[in-house]
Amino acid sequence: AQKITQTQPGMFVQEKEAVTLDCTYDTSDQSYGLFWYKQPSSGEMIFLIYQGSYDEQNATEGRYSLNFQKARKSANLVISASQLGDSAMYFCAMRENAGNNRKLIWGLGTSLAVNP
Amino acid sequence: ETGVTQTPRHLVMGMTNKKSLKCEQHLGHNAMYWYKQSAKKPLELMFVYNFKEQTENNSVPSRFSPECPNSSHLFLHLHTLQPEDSALYLCASSQSGSHSSGANVLTFGAGSRLTVL
Numbered sequence: 001a002q003k004i005t006q007t008q009p010g011m012f013v014q015e016k017e018a019v020t021l022d023c024t025y026d027t028s029d030q031s032y033g034l035f036w037y038k039q040p041s042s043g044e045m046i047f048l049i050y051q052g053s054y055d056e057q058n059a060t061e062g063r064y065s066l067n068f069q070k071a072r073k074s075a076n077l078v079i080s081a082s083q084l085g086d087s088a089m090y091f092c093a094m095r096e097n098a099g100n101n102r103k104l105i106w107g108l109g110t111s112l113a114v115n116p
Numbered sequence: 117e118t119g120v121t122q123t124p125r126h127l128v129m130g131m132t133n134k135k136s137l138k139c140e141q142h143l144g145h146n147a148m149y150w151y152k153q154s155a156k157k158p159l160e161l162m163f164v165y166n167f168k169e170q171t172e173n174n175s176v177p178s179r180f181s182p183e184c185p186n187s188s189h190l191f192l193h194l195h196t197l198q199p200e201d202s203a204l205y206l207c208a209s210s211q212s213g214s215h216s217s218g219a220n221v222l223t224f225g226a227g228s229r230l231t232v233l
Contacts, residue, residue, distance in 0.1 A: 004158070033219060043125075043204060045224035052219065091159070095220070103172070104222070106159040 003027065004092055004107035011112050013082045020067070021077040021110045023092030029053075031097040034075040035104070036066065040088040048090075051075060053097075082114045119143065122207050122225035129197065130233050137192040137228045139207030147212060148190040149222065150182060153204040165190060166212075197232045204229050 005024045013019035025034065036048040051059045051066045059066040067076040079086055092107040120141045129135050141148065150162040164172035165184040179201075181193040190207055208222040 035219075035221070037224075043206075043227035043229070045206060045208070045222070047221045047223070050219040050221065093159075103161050103164075104159075108156065108158055 003105045004094055006090075006092055006107035006110050008110045009108075011110055013079075013086075013112065013114055015084060015114055015116050016081055018078060018080045019082055019112065021079070021090050021092075021112065023075045023077065023107060025073050025075060025092075025094045027073075027094065027096055029096045033095045033097065034066070034068070035093040035095070036064070036075075036077045037091045037093065038086075038088045039091065039109070040085075045091070049077070079112075084114050084116060087112060087114045120207055120209055120223050120225035122205075122228050124228060125226065126229045126231075128231045128233065129194065131197060131199075133197075134193070134195040136194065137205055137207075137230075139190040139192075139225055141188055141190075141207075141209040141223070143209055143223060145209035145211050145223070146187055147210045148184060148187070149208040149210075150190065150192050151206040151208060153206055153227070159206070163192075194230070197230075199232050202230055202232045 003026045007022050032053045034051045038046045049059050049061045049064045049066050051068050058068050063080045065078045089109045089111050091109045093104045095102050095104050123138045148165045152160045161174050162176045163182040168184050179196050183191040204227045206227045207225045210220050210222050212220050
């Protein structure tokens with residue numbers, strides 16, 4: 001069963017506006033971590049932000065913030081003040097901390113286009 | 117150089133060829149990974165090495181053969197590939213291995229785009 005769901009294959013946003021990229025996850029573990037990565041057309045996956053399941057506050061990194069709603073099992077990425085360089089694929093991923101298999105589970109990604 | 121460097125960036129090969137992908141990290145990380153990225157599929161973990169020892173092989177066909185001579189270098193040797201093996205192959209490294217919990221962040225290279233004819 002798919003554990004990471006990104007329902008938006010493609011998104012558009014106007015430069016300088018904020019955009020929310022959706023991510024829902026499925027796990028029965030209490031301890032897990034959630035990640036967002038950005039992949040520009042150059043191919044390199046770039047780490048953006050991390051949220052631990054026990055973190056009480058939403059993670060923030062500069063213009064990126066993670067809207068973590070544990071009860072709804074969602075971990076949406078919010079990008080404020082979009083820039084042209086934000087145009088890229090964005091991937092949500094999860095690592096369950098219990099058990100021996102702690103590999104990252106990835107979503108299919110959302111393609112974001114920032115319009116000037 | 118810093119970060120994770122992959123060569124070649126693009127590779128076209130026939131099904132009978134033998135080629136290798138190279139990955140090098142200058143971050144002092146102890147774990148290195150090979151991922152396969154295909155269209156409309158989640159990123160697939162292929163191999164993991166911790167301190168030069170292979171710790172994961174996710175049912176990867178034997179036509180893919182990894183090699184990790186030291187903690188900084190990782191190779192993926194390719195032979196008798198199939199057209200469905202055409203994909204972007206991403207190398208990554210992290211401070212700890214995949215069995216670590218918490219924010220064990222992966223640092224990726226730019227990938228090697230492989231086309232099998």
